[in-house]
Amino acid sequence: MTPWEAIAIFAAGAAAGGINAVVGSGSLITFPTLVALGYPPVLANVSNNIGLVPGSIASCWGYRKELAGQGGRLLRLGAGSLLGALAGGLLLLRLPESAFQMIVPVLIAVALVLVVVQPRVNRWVQKRRKGDVGHGGPLLWILVCLAGVYGGYFGAAQGILLISLLGIFLPDDMQTVNGIKNALTGIVNATAAVLFVFIAEVDWAVVGLIALGATLGGYTGASVGRKLPPWALRSVIVCVGLVAIVKLLTG
Template sequence: MTPVEGVAVFAAGVGAGAVNTVVGSGTLITFPVLLATGLQPVTATVSNALGLIPGAVSGAFGYREELRGQRRRILRLSVGALLGGFTGAVLLLALPATAFEKIVPVVVGLALVLVAFQPLITKRLRHRRASADAPDSADAPAPAPAPAPAQTYARRDGGPLLFVGMTLASVYGGYFAAAQGVIYISLMGVFLDETMQRLTAVKNVLVAIVNTVAATFFLFVADFDWTAVALIAVGSALGGQLGAAVGRRFSPVVLRTLIVTIGTVALVQLLLR
């Protein structure tokens, strides 16, 4: 790797760390740069996964205030992240390169639709839940009993649908990771009644878990470019702090607009590959 290429990889790491912390899709910054330096796709993918771990951890630390009160939720979703990340890493080496390339644009496109229409979807879901919980004035004039604890917990943590969806998203993340954060935000936005900033905080933790699991597996079965790993690691750690400092100031509307915009750019890039 030449000095110019080294600077380019480091700068891509900074940009990816910042974008991943706020939105996701940072891999679409680093991956093309790594390919431009002459790395093979699999080597670039595994080196990128390992290099972005410090950035994910840095971003999660930057959003530590928004993580308060979400420990139980994170522990639950982390199980799916562990299983999904490992499965995706295995698939990267087991499946032909074209297998997921056909699925990735569809997954990212659906995630963008969910993010864009999340307020409307959430409003409809709340209306249905309120209608289901409301007593029938003709047959049951007395106030309805409070929902069971299990039902309340399912709504607060998304229930089995969110868990399954996040696990499948983690499979995708362990395989390629581009727009993984967008998919996480879209799913949690539909099933959880939380602010975008708190969902972003959870997303950063789950991304760190998936990257760590996948990279640990790759350490035993794949070849790394350690220069690229080091440059991306330092750059993404710096970018993670920059992204957290800026992203935490965004309003929900601005953050959602940014997610959709960057996700759309990612989708176009994937379609043109």
Template sequence: MSLFEIVAVLLAGVAAGTINTVVGSGTLITFPTLLAFGVPPVTANVSNTIGLVPGSVSGAIGYRRELEGQRSRVLRLCVASFVGGTAGAVLLLVLPAGAFETIVPILIVLGLVLVVLQPRISAWVARRHDDTGGMPYHGTWWVWPGVLVTGVYGGYFGAAQGVLLMAVLGTGVDESLQRLNAVKNVLAAVVNAIAGLIFAFVADVDWWIVLLIGVGSVIGGQIGATVGRRLPPLGLRIAIVVVGTVALGVFVLG
């Protein structure tokens, strides 16, 4: 890799770590960056997944105060994320590469739509919280399977996994959004970790890319947990949509 590529991938990792902690769409930054440098799609996906694991852990640690009092809830939902992430990773490995190249543009579009609609989703979740008369501590019955399905999505590709998790948690668990965001970071870390562990043993991984994204995402995770909340939401979403659109173009035209 050239010096320019090294710096670009490192900075993409920082951006992804920050965005994943605050919103949950960092793959829409790192994935197209890797594609632009000629990394094969599946190799880019598995290397990116492993590289983002330290950033997910960093973001979860940054939100540790919001996790207080949620231990049993987090442990219960981590099981769903573990199972879902495992299934998603296995699907990526057993399905032909052509299937990934066909499915990913659809997932990118889904991720972009979720990012664009995120303010409305958050507003709807907030209104729902105002209207609830109290839910069970672990949430409604469909929260656990919803987290599992989101884990399958995250293990397979992962763009906007955090937005999906917030939609599931926010509509099914009677808790403040900041505390749910903390739970989201832990669950995303579990999905990335189990998928990354599987990929590390059986997939074609570029460990140089993993190192660069890993270092960058750790830095970004701390930024997201501290000053990231002060970033203009509209500007952040515009940047994600622009980069995601570029990724879509690379897939369709390349």
């Protein structure tokens, strides 16, 4: 690894950490960077996933005020994220890389539509809720688990999927939803990372550079994200999501 390659990886990690804190899709910066530098796709994906874990922790710390009192939800939904991440990580190591790539742009596009219509759908859901659904109900748990499968396999834009689902099913403001999203994506990344450490090839130099950058970017991104009004946060989500679709379709 040359000094310029190291700088490029660190910078990609910082950018990814910041974007992940605000919305997600940070892997669409780090993963293509590693592939462009000549790393094999699976090795790049595994090393990237492990490296972004500290950034997830930093973004959660940045959203600690919004996450106060969310322990019950995080335990319930986090269990779904953990199980999904294990399944997704195993799929990554056992299935051909092309298996998920064909549907990823579709998943992101659906998520963006959900983000745009989320306020109206949220009101519709609120009117039809019965009983205590403070955790979003069993349907949200299943969907969060499926998002964990996706996140454990590839990870890019899982934040967009989660924030759209959480925004619809949970009666909370956008900043709280974003904080919960950061915690759940952190659980997914950490779970997959533990799995990869034991059963996959890892480039630890890449992991270290991405981790340093993502930690800096994650905390900075959380500070910026917490100050954005809901409409601005949704705008950022849509813009990043559209860029993600273009990158995936053009390769």
